[in-house]
Amino acid sequence: MKLRYMWCVVALGGVLGCGQQESSKPADRELEALLPELSSRAQWSIAEGPTSHTPDNLWEYLDGGAPQYLAYGFEKMIHIRYQLGDDPLASIAADVYDMGSELGAFGIYSSIRPPTAAIRSWGAEGYRSGAVAAGWKGTVFVHVAADDDRPELIEMLEGLMSEILDRVVGSDSPPPVLRPLPPDGLVPHSERYVAADLHGHAALGGGVLAIYEIDGRRSELFFSELESETAAAAALTTVRSERERWTEEVMDHAAAGEAGFRFEDPGAGSGLVVRSGRYVAGVQGDLPLAAQEALLASLTARLP
């Protein structure tokens, strides 16, 4: 079920498709239908858009960010900018993305959600951090940014988030891929789905990670599903060799799972990595070794 990493097909043609008009495909209209009417919002007008982007030309809109969106399965987006009165510096840009799957929408949302952001009940989940807000529901991910945090802009920003995500038809349950995460000690809203290079290891592809806190100490738990047990064993070997090269100490460790190893990282703390069937799973952080072992065992016991 998980999204596989896709090479970012960042297009020359889309960039430069001179004279090419963005056709208003039915799907674009569906995204546009999520945008609220402005009739109830005195003094607000549309300053730009809505314009649409596809995988071919997304990178012209997102400076450097397109590969991440493509990796999460991006299919299309619309961008619109609202302006208050005639002040060009009192505007709000709203970007509505169809990520192609619920996992993709949750994935991109969770990858940008700041750990300390105030969580809001927009759609399946949303947050606001200063003048930026984001949320997801179904296959839709929404990102809205105001020019600054003046009350009138924030009021509009929050209203937009709520209205857009209320109109999305789709699931607002957490993606099933998160189910193996043990509930005890899980820091709320810390779960992430990563589309590629889990924990910095290309060999793992995508996977899940989440923060756990026990007695005031934290660690990150992660797991990735590979194609087969053989592929998982090969990935574990690669992860170990990369840790041997880039971290200070790596040693065998007979923890839960098979062929596990332990490593010490001067910054992120110690960690354990194991294989369990076709999964590679690990934990890293400040938790004592025994707590890390218990957490990892609890995870591997819940893996399908």
Next chain:
Amino acid sequence: MASLRKSVDRRTFLKLGAAASGMAVAGCESSEPVASSPQTFELGYRPLGGTGLRVSEIAFGSHHIDRPDLMRAALDAGINAFCTSGPYLDGREEEALAEGMATAGSRREDVVILTGTVVRPGASTTKLLAEIDASLRRLQTDYIDVYYTGEVRTVEDVRVDALYEAFDIARQAGKVRHLGLTSHAGGMQDCLNAAIEDEQIEVFFIKYDFVSYPDLDEILSRAAQQGIGTMVFKTNAGNRQREIEDLEAGGLSFPQATVKWALTNPAVASVAISMSSFDTIRQFTAAAGAALTAPEVAMLRRYAEEMYDKYCRFCGECEQHCPHGVAVADVNRFAMYFSGYGREKQAMRFYRALPAKRSAAACEACVGHCDSGCPFGRRVQTELVAAHRQLSFLEA
């Protein structure tokens, strides 16, 4: 005749592109394969224009990357240049860099930090100064080596008074050292030319590849003469190698070859790569330390040929073939502003500002002489007809 002309022009374009970038086939390439063992590479360092900074030929592009362990690994591999940003990931990129530097035990003076934010006309000096302070706090440092204005797309974006005012105040306070700009979009050359003319920007951080923007080498060379340092990204010309069968046969790596190609230009100090894995760090530091090989040159040529007619370079070559004097490159660029960036009003304004006879009004009734004048084989007339309809919508 047409096909002969086209193939000659293709070769000419590729050769010119190569020569202009210092990719003298006899001088730079080697038939040796690229080193893949971590022991065999040697990452070089180059001066960043006249800034006095020396940067590793590969820079850590941290867009959407908040892993301190990757940043520490990059430092360990000899990478000293880190390109990050304030707004992305709510500042977590900058925080991760601070942590990576701390755990690596790096001395601040051994690391070159580029960071910045998007600054648009009408921006406030106070707000910009607050953003610089926020970046310093997250980076846990006293100064930023290069502070850039991001996503510059138009000449107006280059000439923002608040940017220069805020930068001067911050520089006098010792918080920033050099001013840069980032750009990657169609109007980029105009922005770079404006920045060269204004003599305020010291570092370009831009898209650069082996097929787009044939005039970019000349611009970068002029910038270098003026002491502007250039770092580049997106060297892979669209990353569409998977669409070309067996392009990377024989163990070649298209992304690595494009990086090596970019580094054959002496005006390019460093190539920023998005370092999302340990393996990326290994691969690209190895690539930078190895010479471009003949098979890699052949691979890049093939890619350029197969992607040849997929996009407009705004070179204006076809304009010589137009009996009506249509400003094809400008019209195409405005059409891109319209449909690519959602700047409809601005695109239409630019189009209206063209002298009437330079507009594409005559194209619909024309036989399309320009089609044979595009060295890249584009269907110019068809595109111009669509562009005219789009850009003159208000007048219709």
